[in-house]
Each structure stands twice: as structure tokens, then as C-alpha cells.
Amino acid sequence: MNAIGKKISDTRKSKGFTQEELAELSKVNLRTIQRIENNKNEPRGKTLSLICDVLQIDKADLQELNELHQRKTIATFIIDAVYLILLNLAIVTTIGYMTLPNEANINSKVGALLLSFFIPFFIIHFTQKMKATERVLKFGLGFAAYLILLISVQGFIGGCKIGFSSWIFSCILLFIGVLFYGKILFKTEK
Known part of the structure; x- marks a missing residue:
């Protein structure tokens, strides 16, 4: 509910008026x-x-309230965007660190695969009302940037060699797949 609508609703109820x-x-x-x-x-x-006349509300106060609400909305959007960028960076860095170095052993790579399943699983758990495409765009965009960076630095063939030999492609595919299709793992209550 926007700030004006909420204020009108609250004031109407406090004064004992019905909508009619x-x-x-x-x-x-x-x-x-x-x-x-x-x-x-x-x-x-x-x-x-x-x-405003009926509810005895100052029109200027309502407009100020709405402007304040809009400023909070913009600030919330910026904070959410920064948080999502940092979260994507942390996920990609963690999985990349576990798979890409030459000295990464099989235990590290299996751990990265497990993280590639469980991290999106928990993301889905907390964002069940979010659409699958929106979830992939918000939480999987870091991997798209990672792939673009890998291919641009190593070239297409070099990037593919590194991606397949290090299991990073498998981790990315599993991560994005669970983000998109993972909701079927949760029983929806009606």
C-alpha cells in the first residue's frame, strides 16, 4: 500500500468510517x-x-508523506541492488575458488558441486513466491558475468577447456538448473 492510501485507510478506520x-x-x-x-x-x-476535508487530514502532510515513502523506496532499491551484486560475487568467487585452481583436488570439486545444489536450494526456500526467471536473473547473473569474463580472457576454446576440465561449467549448470526448476522440490500449500 502506498503511503497516501495507507494513511487514508488508517485515518478512515480510526474515525470509525466505512469505505461507503x-x-x-x-x-x-x-x-x-x-x-x-x-x-x-x-x-x-x-x-x-x-x-482530506472529510477525514480532516492536511493535504500537504499527505504529499510530504508520499515523497518520503518514494525516497525510502529508492534507497531500498539501491541497497537491494548492492546486496545482490555482493551476494552474486561471493557465490561465484567461492565456487570458482573451489574449482579453477590447478591444485584443486576432487574433494574441492565435489564440494563445489554440492554448494551448487544447496545454495540455490536455500535461496528457493526463502524466495518461494518469486518467479523462477526473476530468481535466475537476481541470483544467477554473477555466473553469466563470470562466463563472459572467462571467455573474454581465455578465448572461446581456452575458456571451454578450462570450464570443462575444472568442473566450473557443471557447477554453473547445476546452480542455474536448481534455481530455475528447484521449486518442484518444495511442497506448495494452498
């Missing part, structure tokens, strides 16, 4: 009141003035 009563007193369509409170519409101009 607010619509009747403010001469605003009931459907408009419902859409405002359900975050489908944002009231402006005359509609906002009519509702």
Missing part, C-alpha cells in the same frame, strides 16, 4: 476509495482534497 460512508461524505465514488486504499490509484487534485 467516506465515499458518501466526500462525494467520491466508492470504487475510487477502494482503489486508493488497495494501492491501485493515487488520489490527486480534487479527489484528494475532498477526502
Whole structure:
């Protein structure tokens, strides 16, 4: 719910009005009141003035509240983006470190495969409502950047040799596959 819709809803409830009563007193369509409170519409101009008059809310305070909410939304987006970049970097670095060095033994490579299954498994556990494509874009983008970097530095043939011999391609395929199809492992409750 946006800041204005929430404030209108909370004030209406605290004053004991139903949506129907607010619509009747403010001469605003009931459907408009419902859409405002359900975050489908944002009231402006005359509609906002009519509702504010009935609820005895200062229109300027509502607009300031909405601006503050928008600033918080932008800050949250930036923080989320930085967090996702750092998380992708940490995952790719960990799996790459376990598979790419020449001295990486079979235990390290099997550990990387296990991490390539369990990390996305836990990501799915905490993001079950997220669509599979969105999950892959958010949490698998680091591997796309990693592949591009590997191929650009080593060349296509050199990158493929390194990728297949070090098991990094297997880890990436498993990681992305579990991110995309892993939701079938969880029983959905209705």
C-alpha cells in the first residue's frame, strides 16, 4: 500500500468510517476509495482534497508523506541492488575458488558441486513466491558475468577447456538448473 492510501485507510478506520460512508461524505465514488486504499490509484487534485476535508487530514502532510515513502523506496532499491551484486560475487568467487585452481583436488570439486545444489536450494526456500526467471536473473547473473569474463580472457576454446576440465561449467549448470526448476522440490500449500 502506498503511503497516501495507507494513511487514508488508517485515518478512515480510526474515525470509525466505512469505505461507503467516506465515499458518501466526500462525494467520491466508492470504487475510487477502494482503489486508493488497495494501492491501485493515487488520489490527486480534487479527489484528494475532498477526502482530506472529510477525514480532516492536511493535504500537504499527505504529499510530504508520499515523497518520503518514494525516497525510502529508492534507497531500498539501491541497497537491494548492492546486496545482490555482493551476494552474486561471493557465490561465484567461492565456487570458482573451489574449482579453477590447478591444485584443486576432487574433494574441492565435489564440494563445489554440492554448494551448487544447496545454495540455490536455500535461496528457493526463502524466495518461494518469486518467479523462477526473476530468481535466475537476481541470483544467477554473477555466473553469466563470470562466463563472459572467462571467455573474454581465455578465448572461446581456452575458456571451454578450462570450464570443462575444472568442473566450473557443471557447477554453473547445476546452480542455474536448481534455481530455475528447484521449486518442484518444495511442497506448495494452498
